[in-house]
Amino acid sequence: MQLDERKKKILQAIIRNYLETGEPVGSRTISKYTDLNLSSATIRNEMADLEELGYIVQPHTSAGRIPSDQGYRLYVDTMLEEKEKEVEEMKGMLLEREDKMEALLKQVVRVLAQNTNYATMISAPQIHRNKIKFIQLSRVDMGQILAVIVVEGNVIKNHVLHVPDGLDDETLLKLNMLLNTHLNGLPIEEINLGLIAALKQQAGIHEAIVGEVLDAVAEVIKEADNLEIYTSGANNIFKYPELSDNTKASELIGAFEEKQSLSALVQETLADESNTGIQVYIGNESPIQNMKDCSVVTATYELGEGMKGTIGIIGPKRMDYDKVIGTLKTLMHQLDDLYKRK
Amino acid sequence: MQLDERKKKILQAIIRNYLETGEPVGSRTISKYTDLNLSSATIRNEMADLEELGYIVQPHTSAGRIPSDQGYRLYVDTMLEEKEKEVEEMKGMLLEREDKMEALLKQVVRVLAQNTNYATMISAPQIHRNKIKFIQLSRVDMGQILAVIVVEGNVIKNHVLHVPDGLDDETLLKLNMLLNTHLNGLPIEEINLGLIAALKQQAGIHEAIVGEVLDAVAEVIKEADNLEIYTSGANNIFKYPELSDNTKASELIGAFEEKQSLSALVQETLADESNTGIQVYIGNESPIQNMKDCSVVTATYELGEGMKGTIGIIGPKRMDYDKVIGTLKTLMHQLDDLYKRK
DNA sequence: TGTTAGCACTCTTTTGAACCGAGTGCTAAT
DNA sequence: ATTAGCACTCGGTTCAAAAGAGTGCTAACA
Numbered sequence: 196m197q198l199d200e201r202k203k204k205i206l207q208a209i210i211r212n213y214l215e216t217g218e219p220v221g222s223r224t225i226s227k228y229t230d231l232n233l234s235s236a237t238i239r240n241e242m243a244d245l246e247e248l249g250y251i252v253q254p255h256t257s258a259g260r261i262p263s264d265q266g267y268r269l270y271v272d273t274m275l276e277e278k279e280k281e282v283e284e285m286k287g288m289l290l291e292r293e294d295k296m297e298a299l300l301k302q303v304v305r306v307l308a309q310n311t312n313y314a315t316m317i318s319a320p321q322i323h324r325n326k327i328k329f330i331q332l333s334r335v336d337m338g339q340i341l342a343v344i345v346v347e348g349n350v351i352k353n354h355v356l357h358v359p360d361g362l363d364d365e366t367l368l369k370l371n372m373l374l375n376t377h378l379n380g381l382p383i384e385e386i387n388l389g390l391i392a393a394l395k396q397q398a399g400i401h402e403a404i405v406g407e408v409l410d411a412v413a414e415v416i417k418e419a420d421n422l423e424i425y426t427s428g429a430n431n432i433f434k435y436p437e438l439s440d441n442t443k444a445s446e447l448i449g450a451f452e453e454k455q456s457l458s459a460l461v462q463e464t465l466a467d468e469s470n471t472g473i474q475v476y477i478g479n480e481s482p483i484q485n486m487k488d489c490s491v492v493t494a495t496y497e498l499g500e501g502m503k504g505t506i507g508i509i510g511p512k513r514m515d516y517d518k519v520i521g522t523l524k525t526l527m528h529q530l531d532d533l534y535k536r537k
Numbered sequence: 538m539q540l541d542e543r544k545k546k547i548l549q550a551i552i553r554n555y556l557e558t559g560e561p562v563g564s565r566t567i568s569k570y571t572d573l574n575l576s577s578a579t580i581r582n583e584m585a586d587l588e589e590l591g592y593i594v595q596p597h598t599s600a601g602r603i604p605s606d607q608g609y610r611l612y613v614d615t616m617l618e619e620k621e622k623e624v625e626e627m628k629g630m631l632l633e634r635e636d637k638m639e640a641l642l643k644q645v646v647r648v649l650a651q652n653t654n655y656a657t658m659i660s661a662p663q664i665h666r667n668k669i670k671f672i673q674l675s676r677v678d679m680g681q682i683l684a685v686i687v688v689e690g691n692v693i694k695n696h697v698l699h700v701p702d703g704l705d706d707e708t709l710l711k712l713n714m715l716l717n718t719h720l721n722g723l724p725i726e727e728i729n730l731g732l733i734a735a736l737k738q739q740a741g742i743h744e745a746i747v748g749e750v751l752d753a754v755a756e757v758i759k760e761a762d763n764l765e766i767y768t769s770g771a772n773n774i775f776k777y778p779e780l781s782d783n784t785k786a787s788e789l790i791g792a793f794e795e796k797q798s799l800s801a802l803v804q805e806t807l808a809d810e811s812n813t814g815i816q817v818y819i820g821n822e823s824p825i826q827n828m829k830d831c832s833v834v835t836a837t838y839e840l841g842e843g844m845k846g847t848i849g850i851i852g853p854k855r856m857d858y859d860k861v862i863g864t865l866k867t868l869m870h871q872l873d874d875l876y877k878r879k
Numbered sequence: 880t881g882t883t884a885g886c887a888c889t890c891t892t893t894t895g896a897a898c899c900g901a902g903t904g905c906t907a908a909t
Numbered sequence: 910a911t912t913a914g915c916a917c918t919c920g921g922t923t924c925a926a927a928a929g930a931g932t933g934c935t936a937a938c939a
Contacts, residue, residue, distance in 0.1 A: 221931050234883050239932065257890040257931050329677045335670055335687050343685055343695070345677050351695040353685070429794050433787035445775035448790055452771050563902050576912050581903065599902050599919045883938075893928075899921085909912075 196244055203274070204231060205241050206250055210262045210270045214513045217437065219259030264478040264512070267490070271475045271516050296320075299533075300425050303506075307526065308428025311519055313510035314451060318461045319423040320502035322348035325382050330374045330408065332356075332367060340367070342408050346383070346415055348502070354411040356404060366401065373397055374408060383416055422461065424454040435511040443488060447509075450485045459483055461505040464493040472496075473523055478512055490514050494523040496530045538586060545616075546573060547583050548592055552604045552612045556855045559779065561601035606820040606854070609832070613817045613858055638662075641875075642767050645848075649868065650770025653861055655852035656793060660803045661765040662844035664690035667724050672716045672750065674698075674709055682709070684750050688725070688757055690844070696753040698746060712746060715739055725758055764803065766796040777853040785830060789851075792827040801825055803847040806835040814838075815865055820854055832856050836865040838872045 198206075208229045212220045222238040242260055245251045250266035253259075262270065300317050308315040329345040340356040377394055378386070391409060395402035429451040432438045438447065450456045463482040467474060476482065476491040483491070486509060493507045506526065508519050540548075550571045554562045564580040575583075584602055587593045592608035595601075604612070642659050650657040671687040682698040719736055720728070733751060737744040771793040774780045780789065792798045805824040809816060818824065818833040825833070828851060835849045848868065850861050 219931090223931080235931090236883050236885090236933095237881085240882090243933080253932085255890060257888085257929090259931065329675070329683070331675055333671070333673055333685075335691075339691075341671070341685070341687060341693070343675075343683070345683060349677075349681075349697050351683070351697075353693040353695065355691050355693075427794065430787045430790040433783055433790075439783055439786075441775055441781055444781075444786065445772045448772040448775075452769065561902090565902080577902090578904095578912050578914090579910085582911090585904080595903085597919065599900090599917085601902065881939090883936100885935090885937100887932105887934090889930105889932075891928100891930085894926085896924090896926105898923080901918105901920095903916105903918080905914100905916090907912100907914090909910105 196248060198248065198250075201231070202241055202245060202248075204229065205238060206245055206262075206266060207270065207274050209242075209245075209251060209260055210266060210274075213261055214515060217435065217511075217513055219254055219261050221259035224259070262512075264480070267477045267512055268480075271477070275517055275520065297423075297425075300504075301427075303526070303530075304425045304427040307506070307508070307522070308431060311508060311510070311515075311522060312428075312431050312434060313508050313514060313519070314426070314429045314431050314447070315509070316424055316426045316451075316454075316457055316460075316505075316507045318458070318505045319425075320496075320498050320504035321422055321465075322350060322502050325384070327378050327381050327383065327412065330371075330378055332371050332374070332404075332408070334362065334364075334367060337361060340404070342411055344408070344411055344415060350415060352411055352415045352418075354407065354414075356407050358404070362401075370398065370401060370404060374405070378412075383412070386412070422458060424457050424461070426451050426454065426457070431510070435513075437513075438488060438511055446485045447489070450483060456483055456485065457507070460491065460493060460507055464495055464505045464507070465503060472527065473520055475516065475520075488512070490516075492516070492519050492523065494527055496527050498530065498533075538590060540590065540592075543573070544583055544587055544590075546571065547580060548587055548604075548608060549612065549616050551584075551587075551593060551602060552608060552616075555603055556857060559777070559853075559855055561596055561603050563601035566601070604854075606822070609819045609854055610822075613819070617859055617862065639765075639767075642846075643769075645868070645872075646767045646769040649848070649850070649864070650773060653850060653852070653857075653864060654770075654773050654776060655850050655856060655861070656768070656771045656773050656789070657851070658766055658768045658793070658796075658799055658802075658847075658849045660800070660847045661767075662838075662840050662846035663764055663807070664692060664844050667726070669720050669723050669725065669754065672713075672720055674713050674716070674746075674750070676704070676706075676709060679703060682746070684753055686750070686754055686757060692757060694753055694757045696749065696756075698749050700746070704743075708743065712740065712743060716747070716750060720754075725754070728754070764800060766799050766803070768793050768796065768799070773852070777855075779855075780830060780853055788827045789831070792825060798825055798827065799849070802833065802835060802849055806837055806847045806849070807845060814869065815862055817858065817862075830854070832858075834858070834861050834865065836869055838869050840872065840875075 205225060208225050209220050212224060212228070222235040222242055225238045226233055226235040242251065246253065246260065249263060250269060251260040252263045254261060296319065300319060304315050304317040326347045327344065328347060329343070331343045333341050333343070335341045335355070338358055338361055340358055340362065342354045342356060344352040344354070373394065377390065386409070394405050398405045429448055432444060432447055438444065459482050464474060472495045474493050476493070478490065479487050481487060481489065481491050489509050490512045491507060491509050492514070493505055495503055495505055497503050506523060508523070510519070547567060550567050551562050554566060554570070564577040564584055567580045568575055568577040584593065588595065588602065592605060592611060593602040594605045596603060638661065642661060646657050646659040668689045669686065670689060671685070673685045675683050675685070677683045677697070680700055680703055682700055682704065684696045684698060686694040686696070715736065719732065728751070736747050740747045771790055774786060774789055780786065801824050806816060814837045816835050818835070820832065821829050823829060823831065823833050831851050832854045833849060833851050834856070835847055837845055837847055839845050848865060850865070
């Protein structure tokens with residue numbers, strides 16, 4: 196048996212209706228609300244076929260049909276007709292351009308959640324911070340030295356050193372020279388034990404300071420790993436009864452709070468190199484086990500210089516894929532614009 | 538009518554029992570489980586009195602009694618006997634001392650949530666950043682200048698300036714001198730339009746740079762206002778049926794995600810100058826409307842130098858006050874120790 | 880041969896009645 | 910002042926019946 200044009204139309208009608216109502220849809224509904232002009236009986240026959248083909252499912256004998264994961268998948272892959280309306284509103288809200296990255300991301304994720312009524316997340320762009328650009332020690336106070344470390348991508352790390360005995364200007368200058376001549380422009384991987392030992396030796400009695408500075412450098416690298424993730428609208432899941440029973444809600448909220456697990460999503464998304472930059476995970480396809488009753492739509496955004504991040508929208512399987520994907524697309528363009536204008 | 542000793546004992550028994558079970562407690566239960574040696578009938582009479590006095594409430598005619606807000610209040614104020622057990626466990630977990638403030642706070646709030654099974658929050662200590670300690674411009678790159686601003690409390694702000702035309706060493710030195718001589722040690726309030734104009738004039742063609750630096754200074758102050766709050770264990774509320782119906786859960790989760798509303802709690806707590814540093818808000822007493830079905834216990838912690846922050850525990854009204862208050866107390870001591878050892 | 884009307888059948892949801900049990904309030908006895 | 914006892918209340922449970930939604934199948938039809 197094959198999926199002919201009429202079956203497709205019926206399937207589409209079933210899914211559309213189910214997306215709206217969240218209730219199983221029966222043959223009469225379809226017969227009335229499509230322009231196919233077929234009786235409910237005919238629809239019934241077709242529905243039996245569609246079920247056999249695996250696109251729809253009956254929760255129980257005397258209920259209507261709901262889309263299976265496979266049905267959603269077909270819908271997303273071939274039947275979407277993006278609608279652009281409503282998305283325009285968002286533009287205005289984002290135009291109040293923000294300088295601070297963190298504030299921008301928080302704003303984006305918030306607007307997105309309000310706009311879609313789903314739970315949303317965004318990961319801060321990952322920056323490959325390989326080279327040390329600049330190191331400087333300055334006296335802030337008697338006994339307090341500020342170490343500033345700048346690595347590629349203008350990621351800056353501050354560290355305050357306590358120097359009980361004080362440090363005269365000359366030594367400070369010498370240490371600065373020492374650090375800069377040896378470390379400036381150096382790829383981080385090349386800082387090895389030998390180099391560290393050499394530095395410490397040259398620093399003489401101030402080797403502790405060099406040690407602390409190197410620790411701070413190490414921390415910059417470490418921070419690159421545990422990427423920051425911002426979320427919003429977690430409580431939107433309560434708008435969908437199929438997700439808001441106690442255990443499911445608890446699991447989802449937990450996953451959202453413990454951002455750790457969301458990073459799996461980010462990894463997965465960044466790894467995949469599809470053409471559009473948008474991916475849809477339906478039910479069990481999701482890389483996060485807790486979200487097997489949800490659909491997850493992710494997008495990769497780029498802020499120039501290869502700074503890539505991930506946006507994710509988590510909702511019920513019957514989410515409004517059209518709208519979500521449309522919204523994400525415009526958002527991606529907007530972030531692009533934002534960067535270019537900078 | 539008055540609250541004599543026996544009534545107090547009965548009330549205490551009712552509350553204790555209700556804290557454990559979450560079910561309305563009846564007269565027979567009390568008669569059996571206390572050493573008062575009274576029949577259920579007598580207890581019934583006393584309970585009727587206690588209800589009239591407003592300490593307990595009947596959900597419906599043929600149910601047992603549950604404590605009213607007023608009842609909880611009396612219990613918390615006069616009947617607690619702190620038990621220290623269980624709390625010891627926490628010590629170990631915190632001892633892996635963390636240097637980064639943010640990491641420490643996240644760890645604390647997480648341990649606390651796991652330990653108590655309630656939802657928890659912690660606010661980063663508020664620092665009065667009044668004086669500028671140090672300003673420095675350094676060249677990082679051709680065309681990129683890094684401005685570092687340190688204010689009291691060692692709060693550090695970095696800002697990268699783009700200088701398309703470059704800047705020779707001499708000018709850089711001059712600008713540094715200019716900024717430091719005028720701004721170093723200056724209370725932030727004293728930076729007024731006159732001073733700004735004077736600075737800009739002296740900077741001549743580089744007035745734009747001075748402007749940007751001052752903007753960055755302004756931002757440090759702004760950041761002091763929207764204090765950071767970390768949360769954990771929001772999904773613990775699902776462990777208490779009385780909080781996990783759809784609308785309540787949604788509201789609570791929302792409040793937790795939108796940390797904005799939690800700041801009201803912080804303000805309130807910091808304002809109050811009680812002796813113990815621990816406050817208990819029961820039901821409607823809570824400063825946050827969404828939490829009127831909960832109890833909120835807050836503590837103020839101090840990290841020396843007047844850096845004060847707030848810890849909050851949010852749970853059902855029948856929370857284990859003894860344990861929570863005990864835990865908070867030891868935690869406060871621990872944070873104290875942590876600072877002193879630094 | 881595809882479509883449709885009709886009907887028996889299935890299964891969930893709703894409704895209502897009966898009943899149970901927990902707990903109270905009150906009265907009368909101790 | 911305390912208590913035993915009893916009638917009463919009211920939510921929860923159970924069960925059966927009815928309603929409703931939807932299906933599958935058959936037979937008729939174009």
